[in-house]
Amino acid sequence: MTTLRREPLADQVADALLERIRNGEWELGQKLPGETSLAPQFGVGRSTIREAIRQLAGRGVLATRQGAGVFVSALDASDDWIQVLNSADIASVVEARIAIEVESCALAAERRTPADLRSMRRALAHRGLDQSSVEEHVDSDIDFHRSIVIAAHNTVLAELFEYFVPRSRQAMIELVRLRSEFGSEADQCIHAQILEAISVGDPQSAAALSRDHLLTLKTKLR
Structure with a gap:
Protein backbone atom coordinates (compact mmCIF):
# COMPACT_ATOMS: atom_id res chain seq x y z
CA MET A 1 0.00 0.00 0.00
CA SER A 73 -4.05 9.70 -22.78
CA ALA A 74 -0.51 11.03 -22.08
CA LEU A 75 2.56 9.68 -20.29
CA ASP A 76 3.29 12.94 -18.48
CA ALA A 77 1.56 16.16 -17.49
CA SER A 78 1.83 19.45 -19.35
CA ASP A 79 3.23 21.71 -16.64
CA ASP A 80 3.26 24.80 -18.89
CA TRP A 81 -0.50 24.73 -19.31
CA ILE A 82 -1.01 24.04 -15.61
CA GLN A 83 1.07 27.12 -14.82
CA VAL A 84 -1.13 29.19 -17.14
CA LEU A 85 -4.26 27.95 -15.39
CA ASN A 86 -2.84 28.43 -11.92
CA SER A 87 -1.83 32.02 -12.69
CA ALA A 88 -5.22 32.96 -14.18
CA ASP A 89 -7.29 35.43 -12.18
CA ILE A 90 -10.87 34.66 -11.12
CA ALA A 91 -12.41 36.81 -13.88
CA SER A 92 -10.50 34.85 -16.52
CA VAL A 93 -11.69 31.60 -14.99
CA VAL A 94 -15.32 32.77 -15.13
CA GLU A 95 -14.88 33.82 -18.77
CA ALA A 96 -13.51 30.37 -19.59
CA ARG A 97 -16.47 28.78 -17.82
CA ILE A 98 -18.77 30.86 -20.05
CA ALA A 99 -17.03 29.55 -23.16
CA ILE A 100 -17.41 25.92 -22.08
CA GLU A 101 -20.66 25.83 -20.13
CA VAL A 102 -22.94 28.07 -22.19
CA GLU A 103 -22.46 25.95 -25.30
CA SER A 104 -22.77 22.79 -23.21
CA CYS A 105 -26.16 23.96 -21.93
CA ALA A 106 -27.40 24.58 -25.46
CA LEU A 107 -26.20 21.19 -26.68
CA ALA A 108 -27.59 19.44 -23.60
CA ALA A 109 -31.03 20.91 -24.36
CA GLU A 110 -30.83 19.30 -27.80
CA ARG A 111 -29.19 15.98 -26.91
CA ARG A 112 -30.08 15.05 -23.31
CA THR A 113 -31.38 11.56 -22.73
CA PRO A 114 -33.76 10.42 -19.96
CA ALA A 115 -30.71 9.08 -18.09
CA ASP A 116 -28.98 12.45 -18.46
CA LEU A 117 -32.03 14.24 -17.03
CA ARG A 118 -32.12 11.90 -14.04
CA SER A 119 -28.42 12.53 -13.43
CA MET A 120 -28.85 16.31 -13.67
CA ARG A 121 -31.84 16.27 -11.31
CA ARG A 122 -29.93 14.21 -8.74
CA ALA A 123 -26.99 16.61 -8.97
CA LEU A 124 -29.27 19.63 -8.60
CA ALA A 125 -30.99 18.10 -5.56
CA HIS A 126 -27.62 17.41 -3.94
CA ARG A 127 -26.50 20.95 -4.72
CA GLY A 128 -29.55 22.24 -2.87
CA LEU A 129 -28.72 20.42 0.36
CA ASP A 130 -27.33 22.39 3.28
CA GLN A 131 -23.56 22.36 2.92
CA SER A 132 -21.33 22.70 5.96
CA SER A 133 -18.41 24.23 4.07
CA VAL A 134 -17.58 26.34 1.05
CA GLU A 135 -15.64 23.41 -0.43
CA GLU A 136 -18.64 21.09 -0.21
CA HIS A 137 -20.88 23.65 -1.87
CA VAL A 138 -18.41 24.25 -4.71
CA ASP A 139 -17.94 20.50 -5.25
CA SER A 140 -21.69 19.93 -5.49
CA ASP A 141 -21.96 22.90 -7.88
CA ILE A 142 -19.21 21.45 -10.09
CA ASP A 143 -20.96 18.07 -10.10
CA PHE A 144 -24.16 19.73 -11.33
CA HIS A 145 -22.40 21.57 -14.14
CA ARG A 146 -20.47 18.41 -15.00
CA SER A 147 -23.78 16.56 -15.44
CA ILE A 148 -24.82 19.21 -17.98
CA VAL A 149 -21.53 18.95 -19.89
CA ILE A 150 -21.91 15.17 -20.01
CA ALA A 151 -25.47 15.60 -21.33
CA ALA A 152 -24.08 17.70 -24.20
CA HIS A 153 -22.47 14.51 -25.56
CA ASN A 154 -19.44 16.35 -26.90
CA THR A 155 -16.18 14.66 -25.91
CA VAL A 156 -14.07 17.78 -26.56
CA LEU A 157 -16.19 19.95 -24.26
CA ALA A 158 -16.17 17.19 -21.65
CA GLU A 159 -12.37 16.95 -21.77
CA LEU A 160 -11.99 20.74 -21.59
CA PHE A 161 -14.31 20.86 -18.59
CA GLU A 162 -12.36 18.18 -16.70
CA TYR A 163 -9.02 19.72 -17.64
CA PHE A 164 -10.22 23.00 -16.19
CA VAL A 165 -11.85 21.65 -13.00
CA PRO A 166 -8.90 21.98 -10.55
CA ARG A 167 -8.36 25.69 -11.30
CA SER A 168 -12.08 26.38 -11.63
CA ARG A 169 -12.70 24.79 -8.24
CA GLN A 170 -10.01 26.92 -6.62
CA ALA A 171 -11.36 30.09 -8.25
CA MET A 172 -14.95 29.36 -7.24
CA ILE A 173 -13.91 28.74 -3.64
CA GLU A 174 -12.12 32.12 -3.66
CA LEU A 175 -15.16 33.79 -5.23
CA VAL A 176 -17.64 32.34 -2.73
CA ARG A 177 -15.42 33.43 0.14
CA LEU A 178 -15.29 36.94 -1.30
CA ARG A 179 -19.09 37.00 -1.36
CA SER A 180 -19.23 35.63 2.22
CA GLU A 181 -22.35 33.56 1.49
CA PHE A 182 -23.32 30.49 -0.47
CA GLY A 183 -26.19 28.14 -1.10
CA SER A 184 -28.93 30.78 -1.24
CA GLU A 185 -32.42 29.91 -2.43
CA ALA A 186 -32.13 32.43 -5.27
CA ASP A 187 -28.89 30.86 -6.49
CA GLN A 188 -30.43 27.37 -6.41
CA CYS A 189 -33.44 28.69 -8.30
CA ILE A 190 -31.24 29.95 -11.15
CA HIS A 191 -29.73 26.50 -11.54
CA ALA A 192 -33.19 24.93 -11.47
CA GLN A 193 -34.25 27.28 -14.29
CA ILE A 194 -31.24 26.22 -16.37
CA LEU A 195 -32.16 22.57 -15.87
CA GLU A 196 -35.81 23.26 -16.73
CA ALA A 197 -34.78 24.87 -20.04
CA ILE A 198 -32.63 21.85 -20.82
CA SER A 199 -35.43 19.50 -19.81
CA VAL A 200 -38.00 21.08 -22.16
CA GLY A 201 -35.47 21.21 -25.01
CA ASP A 202 -34.98 24.99 -25.24
CA PRO A 203 -31.30 25.54 -26.16
CA GLN A 204 -31.62 29.33 -26.51
CA SER A 205 -33.06 29.78 -23.02
CA ALA A 206 -30.63 27.29 -21.48
CA ALA A 207 -27.65 29.10 -22.98
CA ALA A 208 -28.97 32.56 -22.07
CA LEU A 209 -29.67 31.58 -18.46
CA SER A 210 -26.22 30.05 -18.11
CA ARG A 211 -24.51 33.09 -19.62
CA ASP A 212 -26.45 35.54 -17.45
CA HIS A 213 -25.65 33.57 -14.31
CA LEU A 214 -21.92 33.44 -15.02
CA LEU A 215 -21.78 37.10 -16.07
CA THR A 216 -23.47 37.98 -12.77
CA LEU A 217 -20.70 36.12 -10.95
CA LYS A 218 -18.14 38.12 -12.91
CA THR A 219 -19.73 41.47 -12.08
CA LYS A 220 -19.56 40.65 -8.36
CA LEU A 221 -15.77 40.70 -8.63
CA ARG A 222 -15.79 44.46 -9.23
Missing part, protein backbone atom coordinates in the same frame (compact mmCIF):
# COMPACT_ATOMS: atom_id res chain seq x y z
CA THR A 2 1.27 3.48 -0.93
CA THR A 3 2.13 5.70 2.09
CA LEU A 4 0.54 9.14 1.80
CA ARG A 5 1.78 12.44 3.24
CA ARG A 6 -0.08 15.04 5.32
CA GLU A 7 -1.62 17.09 2.50
CA PRO A 8 -4.84 16.82 0.45
CA LEU A 9 -5.36 13.12 -0.24
CA ALA A 10 -6.61 13.58 -3.80
CA ASP A 11 -3.47 15.59 -4.66
CA GLN A 12 -1.27 12.85 -3.23
CA VAL A 13 -3.11 10.10 -5.08
CA ALA A 14 -2.92 12.09 -8.33
CA ASP A 15 0.85 12.50 -7.88
CA ALA A 16 1.25 8.79 -7.08
CA LEU A 17 -0.81 7.71 -10.09
CA LEU A 18 1.16 10.04 -12.35
CA GLU A 19 4.42 8.59 -11.06
CA ARG A 20 3.21 5.06 -11.78
CA ILE A 21 2.25 6.10 -15.31
CA ARG A 22 5.67 7.71 -15.80
CA ASN A 23 7.28 4.46 -14.61
CA GLY A 24 5.44 2.50 -17.28
CA GLU A 25 2.91 0.64 -15.14
CA TRP A 26 0.22 1.58 -17.66
CA GLU A 27 0.92 2.19 -21.34
CA LEU A 28 -0.47 4.93 -23.53
CA GLY A 29 -4.08 4.10 -24.35
CA GLN A 30 -4.34 1.43 -21.64
CA LYS A 31 -7.35 1.31 -19.37
CA LEU A 32 -6.78 1.91 -15.65
CA PRO A 33 -8.19 -0.43 -13.00
CA GLY A 34 -11.53 0.63 -11.55
CA GLU A 35 -12.04 2.78 -8.47
CA THR A 36 -12.80 -0.27 -6.32
CA SER A 37 -9.44 -1.76 -7.27
CA LEU A 38 -7.37 1.43 -6.90
CA ALA A 39 -8.86 2.67 -3.62
CA PRO A 40 -7.40 -0.14 -1.41
CA GLN A 41 -3.98 0.35 -3.00
CA PHE A 42 -3.86 3.89 -1.57
CA GLY A 43 -5.93 3.30 1.53
CA VAL A 44 -8.48 5.93 0.52
CA GLY A 45 -12.14 6.01 -0.49
CA ARG A 46 -13.49 5.83 -4.01
CA SER A 47 -14.39 9.55 -3.96
CA THR A 48 -10.71 10.41 -3.42
CA ILE A 49 -9.70 8.19 -6.34
CA ARG A 50 -12.38 9.84 -8.44
CA GLU A 51 -11.07 13.33 -7.63
CA ALA A 52 -7.47 12.28 -8.35
CA ILE A 53 -8.57 10.94 -11.74
CA ARG A 54 -10.36 14.23 -12.43
CA GLN A 55 -7.18 16.13 -11.64
CA LEU A 56 -5.13 14.01 -14.01
CA ALA A 57 -7.83 14.29 -16.66
CA GLY A 58 -7.59 18.03 -16.21
CA ARG A 59 -3.85 17.80 -16.83
CA GLY A 60 -4.33 15.76 -20.00
CA VAL A 61 -2.90 12.52 -18.58
CA LEU A 62 -6.14 10.54 -18.28
CA ALA A 63 -9.31 10.50 -20.35
CA THR A 64 -12.68 9.31 -19.07
CA ARG A 65 -14.83 7.62 -21.67
CA GLN A 66 -18.43 7.36 -20.61
CA GLY A 67 -19.43 3.74 -20.17
CA ALA A 68 -15.94 2.46 -20.97
CA GLY A 69 -13.65 3.61 -18.15
CA VAL A 70 -10.52 5.69 -17.64
CA PHE A 71 -7.63 5.50 -20.11
CA VAL A 72 -4.08 6.85 -20.26
Whole structure:
Protein backbone atom coordinates (compact mmCIF):
# COMPACT_ATOMS: atom_id res chain seq x y z
CA MET A 1 0.00 0.00 0.00
CA THR A 2 1.27 3.48 -0.93
CA THR A 3 2.13 5.70 2.09
CA LEU A 4 0.54 9.14 1.80
CA ARG A 5 1.78 12.44 3.24
CA ARG A 6 -0.08 15.04 5.32
CA GLU A 7 -1.62 17.09 2.50
CA PRO A 8 -4.84 16.82 0.45
CA LEU A 9 -5.36 13.12 -0.24
CA ALA A 10 -6.61 13.58 -3.80
CA ASP A 11 -3.47 15.59 -4.66
CA GLN A 12 -1.27 12.85 -3.23
CA VAL A 13 -3.11 10.10 -5.08
CA ALA A 14 -2.92 12.09 -8.33
CA ASP A 15 0.85 12.50 -7.88
CA ALA A 16 1.25 8.79 -7.08
CA LEU A 17 -0.81 7.71 -10.09
CA LEU A 18 1.16 10.04 -12.35
CA GLU A 19 4.42 8.59 -11.06
CA ARG A 20 3.21 5.06 -11.78
CA ILE A 21 2.25 6.10 -15.31
CA ARG A 22 5.67 7.71 -15.80
CA ASN A 23 7.28 4.46 -14.61
CA GLY A 24 5.44 2.50 -17.28
CA GLU A 25 2.91 0.64 -15.14
CA TRP A 26 0.22 1.58 -17.66
CA GLU A 27 0.92 2.19 -21.34
CA LEU A 28 -0.47 4.93 -23.53
CA GLY A 29 -4.08 4.10 -24.35
CA GLN A 30 -4.34 1.43 -21.64
CA LYS A 31 -7.35 1.31 -19.37
CA LEU A 32 -6.78 1.91 -15.65
CA PRO A 33 -8.19 -0.43 -13.00
CA GLY A 34 -11.53 0.63 -11.55
CA GLU A 35 -12.04 2.78 -8.47
CA THR A 36 -12.80 -0.27 -6.32
CA SER A 37 -9.44 -1.76 -7.27
CA LEU A 38 -7.37 1.43 -6.90
CA ALA A 39 -8.86 2.67 -3.62
CA PRO A 40 -7.40 -0.14 -1.41
CA GLN A 41 -3.98 0.35 -3.00
CA PHE A 42 -3.86 3.89 -1.57
CA GLY A 43 -5.93 3.30 1.53
CA VAL A 44 -8.48 5.93 0.52
CA GLY A 45 -12.14 6.01 -0.49
CA ARG A 46 -13.49 5.83 -4.01
CA SER A 47 -14.39 9.55 -3.96
CA THR A 48 -10.71 10.41 -3.42
CA ILE A 49 -9.70 8.19 -6.34
CA ARG A 50 -12.38 9.84 -8.44
CA GLU A 51 -11.07 13.33 -7.63
CA ALA A 52 -7.47 12.28 -8.35
CA ILE A 53 -8.57 10.94 -11.74
CA ARG A 54 -10.36 14.23 -12.43
CA GLN A 55 -7.18 16.13 -11.64
CA LEU A 56 -5.13 14.01 -14.01
CA ALA A 57 -7.83 14.29 -16.66
CA GLY A 58 -7.59 18.03 -16.21
CA ARG A 59 -3.85 17.80 -16.83
CA GLY A 60 -4.33 15.76 -20.00
CA VAL A 61 -2.90 12.52 -18.58
CA LEU A 62 -6.14 10.54 -18.28
CA ALA A 63 -9.31 10.50 -20.35
CA THR A 64 -12.68 9.31 -19.07
CA ARG A 65 -14.83 7.62 -21.67
CA GLN A 66 -18.43 7.36 -20.61
CA GLY A 67 -19.43 3.74 -20.17
CA ALA A 68 -15.94 2.46 -20.97
CA GLY A 69 -13.65 3.61 -18.15
CA VAL A 70 -10.52 5.69 -17.64
CA PHE A 71 -7.63 5.50 -20.11
CA VAL A 72 -4.08 6.85 -20.26
CA SER A 73 -4.05 9.70 -22.78
CA ALA A 74 -0.51 11.03 -22.08
CA LEU A 75 2.56 9.68 -20.29
CA ASP A 76 3.29 12.94 -18.48
CA ALA A 77 1.56 16.16 -17.49
CA SER A 78 1.83 19.45 -19.35
CA ASP A 79 3.23 21.71 -16.64
CA ASP A 80 3.26 24.80 -18.89
CA TRP A 81 -0.50 24.73 -19.31
CA ILE A 82 -1.01 24.04 -15.61
CA GLN A 83 1.07 27.12 -14.82
CA VAL A 84 -1.13 29.19 -17.14
CA LEU A 85 -4.26 27.95 -15.39
CA ASN A 86 -2.84 28.43 -11.92
CA SER A 87 -1.83 32.02 -12.69
CA ALA A 88 -5.22 32.96 -14.18
CA ASP A 89 -7.29 35.43 -12.18
CA ILE A 90 -10.87 34.66 -11.12
CA ALA A 91 -12.41 36.81 -13.88
CA SER A 92 -10.50 34.85 -16.52
CA VAL A 93 -11.69 31.60 -14.99
CA VAL A 94 -15.32 32.77 -15.13
CA GLU A 95 -14.88 33.82 -18.77
CA ALA A 96 -13.51 30.37 -19.59
CA ARG A 97 -16.47 28.78 -17.82
CA ILE A 98 -18.77 30.86 -20.05
CA ALA A 99 -17.03 29.55 -23.16
CA ILE A 100 -17.41 25.92 -22.08
CA GLU A 101 -20.66 25.83 -20.13
CA VAL A 102 -22.94 28.07 -22.19
CA GLU A 103 -22.46 25.95 -25.30
CA SER A 104 -22.77 22.79 -23.21
CA CYS A 105 -26.16 23.96 -21.93
CA ALA A 106 -27.40 24.58 -25.46
CA LEU A 107 -26.20 21.19 -26.68
CA ALA A 108 -27.59 19.44 -23.60
CA ALA A 109 -31.03 20.91 -24.36
CA GLU A 110 -30.83 19.30 -27.80
CA ARG A 111 -29.19 15.98 -26.91
CA ARG A 112 -30.08 15.05 -23.31
CA THR A 113 -31.38 11.56 -22.73
CA PRO A 114 -33.76 10.42 -19.96
CA ALA A 115 -30.71 9.08 -18.09
CA ASP A 116 -28.98 12.45 -18.46
CA LEU A 117 -32.03 14.24 -17.03
CA ARG A 118 -32.12 11.90 -14.04
CA SER A 119 -28.42 12.53 -13.43
CA MET A 120 -28.85 16.31 -13.67
CA ARG A 121 -31.84 16.27 -11.31
CA ARG A 122 -29.93 14.21 -8.74
CA ALA A 123 -26.99 16.61 -8.97
CA LEU A 124 -29.27 19.63 -8.60
CA ALA A 125 -30.99 18.10 -5.56
CA HIS A 126 -27.62 17.41 -3.94
CA ARG A 127 -26.50 20.95 -4.72
CA GLY A 128 -29.55 22.24 -2.87
CA LEU A 129 -28.72 20.42 0.36
CA ASP A 130 -27.33 22.39 3.28
CA GLN A 131 -23.56 22.36 2.92
CA SER A 132 -21.33 22.70 5.96
CA SER A 133 -18.41 24.23 4.07
CA VAL A 134 -17.58 26.34 1.05
CA GLU A 135 -15.64 23.41 -0.43
CA GLU A 136 -18.64 21.09 -0.21
CA HIS A 137 -20.88 23.65 -1.87
CA VAL A 138 -18.41 24.25 -4.71
CA ASP A 139 -17.94 20.50 -5.25
CA SER A 140 -21.69 19.93 -5.49
CA ASP A 141 -21.96 22.90 -7.88
CA ILE A 142 -19.21 21.45 -10.09
CA ASP A 143 -20.96 18.07 -10.10
CA PHE A 144 -24.16 19.73 -11.33
CA HIS A 145 -22.40 21.57 -14.14
CA ARG A 146 -20.47 18.41 -15.00
CA SER A 147 -23.78 16.56 -15.44
CA ILE A 148 -24.82 19.21 -17.98
CA VAL A 149 -21.53 18.95 -19.89
CA ILE A 150 -21.91 15.17 -20.01
CA ALA A 151 -25.47 15.60 -21.33
CA ALA A 152 -24.08 17.70 -24.20
CA HIS A 153 -22.47 14.51 -25.56
CA ASN A 154 -19.44 16.35 -26.90
CA THR A 155 -16.18 14.66 -25.91
CA VAL A 156 -14.07 17.78 -26.56
CA LEU A 157 -16.19 19.95 -24.26
CA ALA A 158 -16.17 17.19 -21.65
CA GLU A 159 -12.37 16.95 -21.77
CA LEU A 160 -11.99 20.74 -21.59
CA PHE A 161 -14.31 20.86 -18.59
CA GLU A 162 -12.36 18.18 -16.70
CA TYR A 163 -9.02 19.72 -17.64
CA PHE A 164 -10.22 23.00 -16.19
CA VAL A 165 -11.85 21.65 -13.00
CA PRO A 166 -8.90 21.98 -10.55
CA ARG A 167 -8.36 25.69 -11.30
CA SER A 168 -12.08 26.38 -11.63
CA ARG A 169 -12.70 24.79 -8.24
CA GLN A 170 -10.01 26.92 -6.62
CA ALA A 171 -11.36 30.09 -8.25
CA MET A 172 -14.95 29.36 -7.24
CA ILE A 173 -13.91 28.74 -3.64
CA GLU A 174 -12.12 32.12 -3.66
CA LEU A 175 -15.16 33.79 -5.23
CA VAL A 176 -17.64 32.34 -2.73
CA ARG A 177 -15.42 33.43 0.14
CA LEU A 178 -15.29 36.94 -1.30
CA ARG A 179 -19.09 37.00 -1.36
CA SER A 180 -19.23 35.63 2.22
CA GLU A 181 -22.35 33.56 1.49
CA PHE A 182 -23.32 30.49 -0.47
CA GLY A 183 -26.19 28.14 -1.10
CA SER A 184 -28.93 30.78 -1.24
CA GLU A 185 -32.42 29.91 -2.43
CA ALA A 186 -32.13 32.43 -5.27
CA ASP A 187 -28.89 30.86 -6.49
CA GLN A 188 -30.43 27.37 -6.41
CA CYS A 189 -33.44 28.69 -8.30
CA ILE A 190 -31.24 29.95 -11.15
CA HIS A 191 -29.73 26.50 -11.54
CA ALA A 192 -33.19 24.93 -11.47
CA GLN A 193 -34.25 27.28 -14.29
CA ILE A 194 -31.24 26.22 -16.37
CA LEU A 195 -32.16 22.57 -15.87
CA GLU A 196 -35.81 23.26 -16.73
CA ALA A 197 -34.78 24.87 -20.04
CA ILE A 198 -32.63 21.85 -20.82
CA SER A 199 -35.43 19.50 -19.81
CA VAL A 200 -38.00 21.08 -22.16
CA GLY A 201 -35.47 21.21 -25.01
CA ASP A 202 -34.98 24.99 -25.24
CA PRO A 203 -31.30 25.54 -26.16
CA GLN A 204 -31.62 29.33 -26.51
CA SER A 205 -33.06 29.78 -23.02
CA ALA A 206 -30.63 27.29 -21.48
CA ALA A 207 -27.65 29.10 -22.98
CA ALA A 208 -28.97 32.56 -22.07
CA LEU A 209 -29.67 31.58 -18.46
CA SER A 210 -26.22 30.05 -18.11
CA ARG A 211 -24.51 33.09 -19.62
CA ASP A 212 -26.45 35.54 -17.45
CA HIS A 213 -25.65 33.57 -14.31
CA LEU A 214 -21.92 33.44 -15.02
CA LEU A 215 -21.78 37.10 -16.07
CA THR A 216 -23.47 37.98 -12.77
CA LEU A 217 -20.70 36.12 -10.95
CA LYS A 218 -18.14 38.12 -12.91
CA THR A 219 -19.73 41.47 -12.08
CA LYS A 220 -19.56 40.65 -8.36
CA LEU A 221 -15.77 40.70 -8.63
CA ARG A 222 -15.79 44.46 -9.23
